[in-house]
Amino acid sequence: MPRIDAERFLRDLNDLRQIGAYKTGVHRPTYSPQDMESRRWLMERMAEIGLEPSIDGIGNVYGRHKGPGPHLLVGSHIESQNYAGWLDGALGVVAGLALARAGLPVDVCAFADEEGHFEGGFLGSRSIIGELSEEEIDRSRSRNDGTPLREALAAAGLAGKPRMTLEPGRHKGFFEMHIEQGRVLESSGLRIGVVTGIVAIWQYRIVFEGQQNHAGTTTMAERRDAGLSAIRLLARIDEEFPRVAAERSVWTAGRITLDPGAPSIIPGRAEVLFQFRDVSPEVLERMDAALRALVRESNRREKCPATIEQMSRATPALCDPAMMAALDAAAEEEAPGAWSRMPSGAGHDAQYIAKRMPVAMLFPPSIGGISHHWTEDTKPEDLALACQVLANGAARFLAA
Template sequence: MAQVDTDRFLRDLNELRKIGEYKTGVHRPTFSPEDMESRHWLMERMRECGLEASIDGIGNVFGRHKGPGPHLLVGSHIESQNQAGWLDGALGVMAGVALARAGLPVDVVAFADEEGHYGSFIGSRSLIGLLEDSEIDTLTNRYHGKPLRQALKEAGLEGLPRPRLDPARYKGFFEMHIEQGTQLESQNLRAGVVTGIVAIWQFRIVIEGMQDHAGGTTMAERKDAGLTAVRMLARIDREFPMLCGPRTVWTCGRIALDPGAPSIIPGRAEVLFQFRDIDTEVLERLERCMRSVVQEMNRTERTVSTVEVMSRSKPAPCDPAMQAALAEAATKHANGQWQHMPSGAGHDAQYMARVMPAAMLFTPSINGISHHWAEDTKEEDLALNIRIMADAAEAFLRG
């Protein structure tokens, strides 16, 4: 059996968190100096455990095992959200390094920009051929507007090749990740074997009314797009619980009113709305409900609302054989303290699942906190889960 060095694994994680340190978390936005420092630091760790390290033209860091296969691909990402946590992504990358150090035939990858500072999963999509140069030309940073091409040049990545993965090299892809929720901790569980990654369906709802004076226009005369938006969302929130699955979630992430002044009735409202589930039938049911509510609001309100599809991703079921290997290892190391569970968040694994078998292992998140500098996991749980991952990887390679 492979003997994973849990002490070294924890030391590596704690050393990485010093790069871009922010309070108890990290601030390593994609292609920032701190992010690039962490990528070069990672390449050194890869070389130390015998991997051939490289970085490509979109920022993916790759450690290639030099020996014979069959091989596994293991990894995640190491950039962070702004002023966020030290484990989101980094845990999965350093888990891959730990498995390589234990002598397992794994390639390790740190995908670029999983956190979406410049685009949607541009690193993992690049590796499977779903990122065209024409898209790179259009992408900009969502916070400060810097073009991606400029960021790549400043990071020293301009002109580097963007090779594609060879799926035939791999028996599968493993990703370890923090749960980013409370399901494990609330049940005193220490590990989660992921059954699949949810699809995210996103919509823009535009409501057109009439901009007018907030004092001179009577309530009977108003065509208030803002109030229509509020009533519409309240109606959707009442209807969805009767149609959703056990782990469906929905979110209104933005309501923008135009012109957005206190003494002007808003003539236009833009609502960004999404829902997530692992079951496509549930997603389709929710979309029909949402559109029905919009249609009904157009009948009863003095405004006109339209729905635009922004994106409809696909659920990514985890590979049954890889799940079984994780479950067997979890039973060995945490008998009675683990469960099967879906992932409510998106991960690079959902793109790897398009070209090879893929699976994920979750560690508990203290108080469910993530995308915040207070994000944390007990070190004993981190050590337990790397042992689960090592045993599962070895068993799956033998199977």
């Protein structure tokens, strides 16, 4: 089995960490000067290894293996959330470099904007599979400051560059290594997670219409308080969902907006952005049905009618059985008894690449389960172990 150069792998990770450094993490929003510097750094590393580097019109950096196949695609992303962690995404790209350096026939890719700094999100992985239209690029704006995507691409020097697409039949599969971003491995005393699938996220907007009025002169009996109606529905969701959800299902009211949002005015309107996640389509359908039933119940009980709109309805991406089996065997060889299969609760580029080829993912543990924050970290020995498991598993899959 190929052996990675663990010292060089960790040094590359730490070198990349210096670009956009923020406390112990990084700040590299998509198309920022720091992000573009990291993409140039990556292309230099690709060339040193013997890969043929390029960058396309959406910012995807691609290192093409020059030798014969069968080939694998390995990668993730290198932009970060704002003032966030140094490993989220970057780990998978630098692991790809390590596999190429170890002699494996891999193409390495850093997809642009997995973190969703621009409306639409997953711009790079969606673009490379042909699912990002020019019209969507025209419409997209920065979630941070409203900058049009076209302007950001031009400022980054990417305007006019063609956008690459995956070459049909070139790749046997796609491997993505990523930190877990949770505490399952750490709390179980495990060092490796072989991912079974990537959850789908179903998102909704729930709007309550009440009556804006004076907070001091309107009696409690007369009030039509949209805010209270929203809170009562969310409490009912939290009571009911455990009856229909699975063990790893999660749900979140990520934003509650009250209008007009003043301390002495009864809210006349409330808007809730709500999502739930699971890897099973059947569980997702149950949760959807339960949510809609709870909205109907709210409308029978409350003075403020609610309307529900589904904003997105993704499909779970299941990992390839043969690729998982190769990673299982590699994990047992490199870390006997210290690994487990598990689903991914977060979204990843792999869920889009799965539309074009088999995919698999591998997790090392996150210290304290922290991610999307500058304190995000993983032990160096766990990073090196996971990269070696990835190389071992990739070689097994290629040989199968």
